[in-house]
Amino acid sequence: MMSKKLNKSDISPVLRLLILAGIGILIIVTLFPFYWVIRTSLTMNSRIYVDAGKLLPPSPTFINYRRVLGLVDATTSVALGGTGQAVNFLVNLKNSFIVAVGVTVFSTLFSAMAAYAFSRLHFPGRDKFFYLILAAMMVPGVVMMIPNFVFVRQLGLLNSYAGVMAPAFIMTPYAVFFLRQFFLGVNKEIEEAAYLDGAGLYQTFFIIILPLMQTALVTLAVTTFINTWNDYMWPLIVGKKNEIRTLTVALGVFRSQTPQGQPDWSGLTAGTVLAIIPALAIYSVFGKKIVNSVQFSGFR
Amino acid sequence: MKTNKYALKRNLIAFSFVVPCLTGFAAFYMLPTLRGLWYSFTDWDLFNKAHFIGVQNYIRLFQDKDFWTAMKVTVLYVLLNIPAQTILAVLIALVMNKAAHNGFISGILLTPWIMSNVVVGLLWLWMLDSSVGIVNVLLRFIGMKGIDFLTSTSAVLPSIAMINIWRNMGYTGLLVFAGLQSVPKEIEEAAVIDGAGPVRKLFSVVLPYIRPVMAFVLITTVIGSFQIYDTIAVTTRGGPVTATYVIYLFIYKNGFESYKMGYSSAAAMVLFAILVCISAVQMKIMKGNESD
Numbered sequence: 001m002m003s004k005k006l007n008k009s010d011i012s013p014v015l016r017l018l019i020l021a022g023i024g025i026l027i028i029v030t031l032f033p034f035y036w037v038i039r040t041s042l043t044m045n046s047r048i049y050v051d052a053g054k055l056l057p058p059s060p061t062f063i064n065y066r067r068v069l070g071l072v073d074a075t076t077s078v079a080l081g082g083t084g085q086a087v088n089f090l091v092n093l094k095n096s097f098i099v100a101v102g103v104t105v106f107s108t109l110f111s112a113m114a115a116y117a118f119s120r121l122h123f124p125g126r127d128k129f130f131y132l133i134l135a136a137m138m139v140p141g142v143v144m145m146i147p148n149f150v151f152v153r154q155l156g157l158l159n160s161y162a163g164v165m166a167p168a169f170i171m172t173p174y175a176v177f178f179l180r181q182f183f184l185g186v187n188k189e190i191e192e193a194a195y196l197d198g199a200g201l202y203q204t205f206f207i208i209i210l211p212l213m214q215t216a217l218v219t220l221a222v223t224t225f226i227n228t229w230n231d232y233m234w235p236l237i238v239g240k241k242n243e244i245r246t247l248t249v250a251l252g253v254f255r256s257q258t259p260q261g262q263p264d265w266s267g268l269t270a271g272t273v274l275a276i277i278p279a280l281a282i283y284s285v286f287g288k289k290i291v292n293s294v295q296f297s298g299f300r
Numbered sequence: 301m302k303t304n305k306y307a308l309k310r311n312l313i314a315f316s317f318v319v320p321c322l323t324g325f326a327a328f329y330m331l332p333t334l335r336g337l338w339y340s341f342t343d344w345d346l347f348n349k350a351h352f353i354g355v356q357n358y359i360r361l362f363q364d365k366d367f368w369t370a371m372k373v374t375v376l377y378v379l380l381n382i383p384a385q386t387i388l389a390v391l392i393a394l395v396m397n398k399a400a401h402n403g404f405i406s407g408i409l410l411t412p413w414i415m416s417n418v419v420v421g422l423l424w425l426w427m428l429d430s431s432v433g434i435v436n437v438l439l440r441f442i443g444m445k446g447i448d449f450l451t452s453t454s455a456v457l458p459s460i461a462m463i464n465i466w467r468n469m470g471y472t473g474l475l476v477f478a479g480l481q482s483v484p485k486e487i488e489e490a491a492v493i494d495g496a497g498p499v500r501k502l503f504s505v506v507l508p509y510i511r512p513v514m515a516f517v518l519i520t521t522v523i524g525s526f527q528i529y530d531t532i533a534v535t536t537r538g539g540p541v542t543a544t545y546v547i548y549l550f551i552y553k554n555g556f557e558s559y560k561m562g563y564s565s566a567a568a569m570v571l572f573a574i575l576v577c578i579s580a581v582q583m584k585i586m587k588g589n590e591s592d
Binding site: 036118122136146272280 | 315409412564
């Protein structure tokens, strides 16, 4: 893209060396914690203290993963430094997936429809509604947390996927705002041509506009997925039962148990890695789109 | 007449595009905000009937020592977090601008930011553990005394700030970097011709030029910083003593542990008001730039 190669003429070699060293340090500082948590997740609890400073996992093993995925019986689990309570992050992984996919699909669709209407179509009160939505971006989540909890409770949706998904399921103000910016840039003539050919608004939208907006939609969908995947406070108060708990909430619970006066480090790090993998997988595929969308907000 | 009917139909179809969105918005954003405001004037406890009690919640709030502790801790945290993070972000952006227009490096630096605060909190809970955490192992290895990063009242808040700086510096760095891209080459060159050194150029040409971006960066990071919760919830849970008892924790505890819904909502409203004021200041800074 906007690549400008390291320009030898305008930087002195010393400065260049300093910059390279700076980048090196930054990368190490950024990546080392990830390495270290993976390394620990492959280490037995019994070796954690003795081999605290060993850079490589001492006698690497997958037993911690088997343990937190509920594949090991309680006695063995206790012997390996667990609490012996049933831990099955597989359930929580599944929950996180259901919630994140559900929110991503529906909120992206409904937000796209709304963003299209706010940027292109005409109906009374259009701009007033849009500014109202914009204004809602200023309201901190915690203000709506209690009333939303009460509402979801009144609907009888506590401890259900529907309850965990509810607030972001249809739309988020950010999604509408983000997509509207892109819809504003779509060439009007394309739509008008479709419209003159007798296509209705819905046809125009689904057949012409959505495919055109693929990049923006994918970027938003990826961001929405990651945000929902990462969410903690809302699923914590609405999905307390283990069958509904998302992985972040389950990790919080797991962390608060301290079988030997200390957290079960091996199990905790294995669970943490399980939470990292999906986010990282998606990021490695769509990373460029995310980097670009961050830069997009920096250009504003 | 016919065109009117046609226009009405088109309007209706157009409106149908926003119906789901407006329903969701009303149900989960607008009404909750208004309901939250209403709760803040009641004594509601989730189970009994709510009574209107005027501004009593707010009065009690301002007399509540816990509330002031939470405010103090939160503001202190923001002050520890934001300046360091912003300076680091500018440095990262400058380095990227000079040497590394490299998507791959940006991608790596952004990785912590896409992780949940829970994950980041747990990573560092383990790294910073007093006895077996690798950071203390290394400190002792080079002959220094270990530090109780998360268990001593004096070190804990800077440690939490450090954790969040680690998570966000790549993100804010990238935002500033994007801003730097918008600085026209001619302006920079003109400054060099006028004899400005690199530091002078940065402070009197580049940074003023990207003031809107800096304002945007500061506002998002400050607002985010005031709302810290997840990281603390999985690491120190407010402690040791009250050293990390931030405002979100105060609101959470009053609401979801003591079921003082009215009182908790009042605290949320106060936080809202503070954040609105901060945003207003930002708007002013951005306006200031337009008249230049």
